[in-house]
Amino acid sequence: MAYLDHIRAAHADPEALEQTYRAALQCGDRTTFISAIEEAYAATPDNVLFGAWHYRLADEPTVPQRRAIPWLTAIVLAAINGLIFWWLSADQYVVAVDGQEHLPLLLIIWAPISAAFVLTLLMFGGARSPRRALLLGLAILALGVYPVWAHTLIGAHTTEQHYLEQMAPTMALLAWATVGLFVLHHHTDAANRFAFLIKSLEIFIMAGLFAIAGILFTGMTAGLFEALGIALPDVVMRLLMLGGAGLIPVLAVTVLYDATVAPAAQSFSDGLSKVIATLMRVLLPLTLGVLIVYLGFIPFRFWEPFQNRDVLIIYNAMLFAVIALLVGATPIQPAMLSPALSAWLRRGLIAVALLAVVISLYALAAIVYRTWEGGVTLNRLTIIGWNVINIGILALLLMRQRRADDHAWAQAMHAAFGAGMPIYVAWALFVVLALPWIFR
Numbered sequence: 001m002a003y004l005d006h007i008r009a010a011h012a013d014p015e016a017l018e019q020t021y022r023a024a025l026q027c028g029d030r031t032t033f034i035s036a037i038e039e040a041y042a043a044t045p046d047n048v049l050f051g052a053w054h055y056r057l058a059d060e061p062t063v064p065q066r067r068a069i070p071w072l073t074a075i076v077l078a079a080i081n082g083l084i085f086w087w088l089s090a091d092q093y094v095v096a097v098d099g100q101e102h103l104p105l106l107l108i109i110w111a112p113i114s115a116a117f118v119l120t121l122l123m124f125g126g127a128r129s130p131r132r133a134l135l136l137g138l139a140i141l142a143l144g145v146y147p148v149w150a151h152t153l154i155g156a157h158t159t160e161q162h163y164l165e166q167m168a169p170t171m172a173l174l175a176w177a178t179v180g181l182f183v184l185h186h187h188t189d190a191a192n193r194f195a196f197l198i199k200s201l202e203i204f205i206m207a208g209l210f211a212i213a214g215i216l217f218t219g220m221t222a223g224l225f226e227a228l229g230i231a232l233p234d235v236v237m238r239l240l241m242l243g244g245a246g247l248i249p250v251l252a253v254t255v256l257y258d259a260t261v262a263p264a265a266q267s268f269s270d271g272l273s274k275v276i277a278t279l280m281r282v283l284l285p286l287t288l289g290v291l292i293v294y295l296g297f298i299p300f301r302f303w304e305p306f307q308n309r310d311v312l313i314i315y316n317a318m319l320f321a322v323i324a325l326l327v328g329a330t331p332i333q334p335a336m337l338s339p340a341l342s343a344w345l346r347r348g349l350i351a352v353a354l355l356a357v358v359i360s361l362y363a364l365a366a367i368v369y370r371t372w373e374g375g376v377t378l379n380r381l382t383i384i385g386w387n388v389i390n391i392g393i394l395a396l397l398l399m400r401q402r403r404a405d406d407h408a409w410a411q412a413m414h415a416a417f418g419a420g421m422p423i424y425v426a427w428a429l430f431v432v433l434a435l436p437w438i439f440r
Contacts, residue, residue, distance in 0.1 A: 003036035011047055031264035031333065035191040035411055038335065042407030057335060070125045074254035081117045082246030085110060089242040095148060095164055098157045105148065108167045112144030114249035115175035119182055121250055126260035133182060140178040143432060144171055150436035159378050159439050166382060170428050176200060177425040187262045190411065193418030195263035197327050199256065202272055207252040214244045268332050280328035284348045287325060291355040298362065305366035315363035316383050319390045322356045327417055334410035346409050350401055357394045360387060378439050385427050393420035
């Protein structure tokens with residue numbers, strides 16, 4: 001439902017606006033409705049009805065709903081995923097280049113396999129749509145297998161190695177996008193897209209916590225047996241480490257995502273969500289300080305990224321980290337912030353985005369120079385593409401912030417990040433599908 005259109009049409013009809021709100025509650029789209037109200041109120045602040053709803057929703061307490069977590073389904077799916085990880089971690093499952101072992105097969109296909117199990121979990125957890133889940137699962141599995149064959153098309157062995165090394169993060173991105181296509185079906189507005197980004201960030205952090213716990217458990221288990229003079233065989237250690245790693249994607253989604261409601265209707269006001277939002281906002285001024293200091297050092301080491309490819313890789317990783325920080329620090333419900341905090345948070349986000357654009361343009365100039373000097377390589381083409389996309393997203397964010405007022409600035413941030421999601425997916429698909437043919 002296009003709530004903004006319904007809200008504008010009911011600008012003088014309290015009954016119609018109330019019915020729209022109730023319909024949003026039934027569909028699990030309360031957050032989307034709030035975002036639409038805020039946008040309508042920002043555009044017409046003199047409208048008394050919109051103003052009343054603005055203050056009503058800002059002060060309305062959110063009643064937590066009990067969620068039925070499908071633990072049995074989740075544990076079975078996680079266990080199967082873990083066993084597949086353990087099986088594929090055997091020494092014989094490697095990808096070879098020029099007859100030499102180069103990468104474990106699991107490093108390339110773990111994310112597509114996990115995405116298929118997550119789709120199954122969401123389907124049984126309340127999202128339904130078995131046909132859509134099946135098609136998307138088959139599609140991501142096919143994409144995961146494609147590089148295992150396609151790398152043989154590349155003529156130069158070094159380029160072939162670089163392509164395979166890029167597949168681990170790229171396939172993880174495409175696996176995440178596949179799950180996004182499933183949960184965002186019928187919920188493609190900016191509020192739901194941004195909510196999916198925030199919830200994804202929470203799930204990634206939860207997965208990291210699970211990984212730390214798994215490492216501690218594995219170390220403790222190995223230590224206990226070692227104290228008895230027993231060395232655990234490799235097959236057992238792989239089961240503990242890599243089999244345990246296979247549990248994490250399914251369990252992290254199980255704990256944090258409610259498949260029965262839209263992304264915008266997920267819980268964001270308590271628990272890990274609140275901790276992550278606070279942490280990201282604390283990191284914002286620290287990041288701003290680091291970027292300012294770094295800019296001051298650039299004139300003294302200006303040619304370093306032009307001569308050192310490793311520096312360019314660091315720049316590219318930094319840009320992704322900054323965008324993740326901006327996403328995590330942006331409020332999903334700005335009405336919950338005080339006016340002063342909202343104003344300072346907006347200034348901090350704009351400042352970090354602006355400095356990141358300056359540094360990224362400097363890095364882009366360096367990679368373009370290296371390409372002009374040494375020719376187009378697979379790595380250079382890939383990095384140029386990611387840099388251009390990230391700079392474009394940040395530039396769009398800054399442009400929309402210039403046009404947005406104090407009431408609609410957060411919604412403008414949501415829209416900018418939401419617009420970048422399909423571009424990320426398009427470039428990732430290009431990297432996976434097209435580069436082996438371009439560099440034959």
